[in-house]
Amino acid sequence: xxxxxxxxxxxxxxxxxxxxxxxxxxxxxxxxxxxxxxxxxxxxxxxxxxxxxxxxxxxxxxxxxxxxxxxxxxxxxxxxxxxxxxxxxxxxxxxxxxxxxxxxxxxxxxxxxxxxxxxxxxxxxxxxxxxxxxxxxxxxxxxxxxxxxxxxxxxxxxxxxxxxxxxxxx
Numbered sequence: 001x002x003x004x005x006x007x008x009x010x011x012x013x014x015x016x017x018x019x020x021x022x023x024x025x026x027x028x029x030x031x032x033x034x035x036x037x038x039x040x041x042x043x044x045x046x047x048x049x050x051x052x053x054x055x056x057x058x059x060x061x062x063x064x065x066x067x068x069x070x071x072x073x074x075x076x077x078x079x080x081x082x083x084x085x086x087x088x089x090x091x092x093x094x095x096x097x098x099x100x101x102x103x104x105x106x107x108x109x110x111x112x113x114x115x116x117x118x119x120x121x122x123x124x125x126x127x128x129x130x131x132x133x134x135x136x137x138x139x140x141x142x143x144x145x146x147x148x149x150x151x152x153x154x155x156x157x158x159x160x161x162x163x164x165x166x167x168x169x170x
Contacts, residue, residue, distance in 0.1 A: 003048040003064055011064070012044045014071070021052060022160060024153040025068035026141050033060055035134045036160055038072065070157055078158050083112055086158075089151035096144055101136045104129055108155065126163035130156065 003011075015021065019041045023033050033039075039054035048064030062069045090097065090105045097105070133156040140149060 008044070008046070008048055011048050011050070015041045015044055015050050015069075017041055017043055020072040021050070021062075021069040022072055022157065023054075023062070023067070024070050024137070024157055025149075026138050027060065027062070027067050029060060031058075031060070033058055035137060036130060036156070039069075068153065070153075072161070078154070078161065080112065082154065083108075083158055086151040086154035087112060089147055090155070093145065093148050096140050096148070097136060098139075100132055104132050105155070123163060126159060130159050130163075133159065 021039055021041060023035055023037045023039075026035060027033055033054055033056065037054055037056055039052040042051045042053055042059075044050050045061070049061040050064075050069060051059065051061045052069070053059055087105060087109045090102075091109060133152055137149065137152050137156065140152070144152075
């Protein structure tokens with residue numbers, strides 16, 4: 001895929017060397033990185049691929065137009081309105097969501113719409129919620145409407161920012 005010069009400049013300005021990123025979509029690769037994996041940007045090449053040193057030790061690049069990574073600093077700054085918009089999208093478009101994912105979205109909707117933070121004291125809840133959203137993103141990657149997938153990725157990123165996994169450093 002050929003990338004326009006202005007989009008390449010925007011990618012390079014956004015994903016600068018040393019920025020921390022999180023993978024939020026399944027990679028189409030025989031040895032993919034797991035959704036939710038963290039890494040550090042090393043550079044953006046002329047094709048727009050973002051080269052990343054992943055915490056798991058891989059250096060697999062995120063391909064422009066195919067893979068989705070988000071800056072961790074952006075996840076930490078998600079506003080309540082962005083979160084509610086993602087939840088509303090999933091409440092209004094439940095097609096393809098399994099019962100457990102719909103229940104999770106409903107629980108998040110109750111918390112957030114009442115102005116409460118999602119801070120269960122049980123870290124197992126976060127792990128289960130992150131796992132449920134990872135499964136939903138993977139299952140719906142090729143079939144869901146883009147706005148539904150984006151909403152799932154937003155919720156996933158929010159939960160990862162609230163309860164990040166332990167960093168692995170070699």
